[in-house]
Amino acid sequence: MMLYTAVVEPFVEYGFMRRALVASMALGLGSGPVGVLLMLRRMSLVGDAMSHAVLPGAAIGFLVAGGLSLLAMGIGGLVAGLSVALLAGLVSRTTKLKEDASFASFYLTSLALGVLIVSLHGSNLDLLHILFGTILAVNAQAVYLVAGIASFSLLVLALVYRPLVAECFDPGFLRAVGGMGSFYHIIFLLLVVLNLVAGFQALGTLMAVGLMMLPAAIAQLWARTLPGMFAVAAGCASLSGLIGLLASYHLSTASGPSIILTASLIYALSLIFSPSGALWHFVKRSHLTG
Amino acid sequence: MSIAPIQFDNVTLAYDRHPAVHHLSGAFEPGSLTAITGPNGAGKSTLLKALMGELSPVEGQISRSGLSVRELGYLPQAAEIDRQFPITVADAVILGAWRQIGPFGGVKRDIAKRAQHALAAVGLEGFERRAVGALSAGQFQRVLFARLLLQDARVIVLDEPFTAIDARTTRDLLEIVVRWQDEGRTVIAVLHDFDQVRAYFPNTLLLARELIGWGPTAHTLTETNLVRARAMAESWDESAHICTRPEAVQ
Numbered sequence: 001m002m003l004y005t006a007v008v009e010p011f012v013e014y015g016f017m018r019r020a021l022v023a024s025m026a027l028g029l030g031s032g033p034v035g036v037l038l039m040l041r042r043m044s045l046v047g048d049a050m051s052h053a054v055l056p057g058a059a060i061g062f063l064v065a066g067g068l069s070l071l072a073m074g075i076g077g078l079v080a081g082l083s084v085a086l087l088a089g090l091v092s093r094t095t096k097l098k099e100d101a102s103f104a105s106f107y108l109t110s111l112a113l114g115v116l117i118v119s120l121h122g123s124n125l126d127l128l129h130i131l132f133g134t135i136l137a138v139n140a141q142a143v144y145l146v147a148g149i150a151s152f153s154l155l156v157l158a159l160v161y162r163p164l165v166a167e168c169f170d171p172g173f174l175r176a177v178g179g180m181g182s183f184y185h186i187i188f189l190l191l192v193v194l195n196l197v198a199g200f201q202a203l204g205t206l207m208a209v210g211l212m213m214l215p216a217a218i219a220q221l222w223a224r225t226l227p228g229m230f231a232v233a234a235g236c237a238s239l240s241g242l243i244g245l246l247a248s249y250h251l252s253t254a255s256g257p258s259i260i261l262t263a264s265l266i267y268a269l270s271l272i273f274s275p276s277g278a279l280w281h282f283v284k285r286s287h288l289t290g
Numbered sequence: 291m292s293i294a295p296i297q298f299d300n301v302t303l304a305y306d307r308h309p310a311v312h313h314l315s316g317a318f319e320p321g322s323l324t325a326i327t328g329p330n331g332a333g334k335s336t337l338l339k340a341l342m343g344e345l346s347p348v349e350g351q352i353s354r355s356g357l358s359v360r361e362l363g364y365l366p367q368a369a370e371i372d373r374q375f376p377i378t379v380a381d382a383v384i385l386g387a388w389r390q391i392g393p394f395g396g397v398k399r400d401i402a403k404r405a406q407h408a409l410a411a412v413g414l415e416g417f418e419r420r421a422v423g424a425l426s427a428g429q430f431q432r433v434l435f436a437r438l439l440l441q442d443a444r445v446i447v448l449d450e451p452f453t454a455i456d457a458r459t460t461r462d463l464l465e466i467v468v469r470w471q472d473e474g475r476t477v478i479a480v481l482h483d484f485d486q487v488r489a490y491f492p493n494t495l496l497l498a499r500e501l502i503g504w505g506p507t508a509h510t511l512t513e514t515n516l517v518r519a520r521a522m523a524e525s526w527d528e529s530a531h532i533c534t535r536p537e538a539v540q
Contacts, residue, residue, distance in 0.1 A: 172366035
């Protein structure tokens, strides 16, 4: 009965909790695998930069809709994120700048522009909503958007799995067989931006990347194969959503940070207990014969 | 397998207009086994990049036996590959069947079987499900050779295939290279070890930012040629004038 009250009742009683749960679990299913590939491509910080790049678009959506319309801000964020991704890619391919350097320049500009737009026309509270998210305020429309993005991400990942793997593993080989690596790179960046827009609905622009990168780091500690990493990342991200929301409900803490801190806690435990974790440095295990 | 040679016609390859390979002409004959060798910075990898279509000549022409770049089998330098990527040996080898399976196609039983045979041919039977990150440098190079076996290309291009590889693995892989030539394939390999070149490669292209010699190995790797190659200026000249050699386009 205690368990029912603690775990099930909040979702039975409150529609906003149910919507938040569906949104965070869908977010985890899409963002987890995308985060794994982002990390394996050594683009973790690019993900962070991209999440900031979403801000000016979200701010313009906020202005056009005349308030906190998640759909308008989502579409604005998508356009802004994609523009920054494509511009940064273009700059790195046509100048001496590496992709991370051009991303850094564009995302700082975007962040400043976004905060400027919101602060000119909104209140500090609006700015806080955009920066830190409002998962408990997601409406049905936003849940559809997040679930749609998660489904789309998984479908596209399944479709472009082989070229993405080949491009990460051996880009020279893919170029030689005419595998159009740049095209799949752009498709992948599209998935990153889409998932950041979905994450931004729930966690705000500053923490949207959290449900992407923390589960990806956890997955690398537990799994050896790529499909295994996808499964661990998606599972951990969804579990963080569930536990984070319950913690937020019972402890009256902010929901977004509770979700991210749950993922952080799983990460910390993984650092200790995973097969390559710290614990095994202190436990002597017999070696094998061959 | 009767095909035209791979022809370099007055090819100049440059970075920032400074030539890395200057006015190179010659041909890789069909079915030939050629080592490209020379000091560091001689333009060997640049030449391969041009052959693989990654770098366009600033002057001259390359014709690839009527083949498109994607029909060439290519082994990149080990440094260009992410060996820690979580891919299994079998999946890495199956990429060699890209022309058949493409980006989206399923892996049919005959391709899986050919991959298995390729792994057996390089001495890695039973390694199919291992992650490539768990392999030694030599075993990893065997995986890349298995991928080339699956590619079944008429022209095979190898960029420093035996760097940091132990003697036994090198010998095993060299045997595969020699077998490729016996099968009538054209093999081009960038190498550093002159003894290896003399022992296994009938033809040599000696490069030192320009052609020093191209032909039978015994006639190319002479002391005179090697002295000339060693005298090569390693870095480009910041105050260089526009090239006025007769064959250069003004």
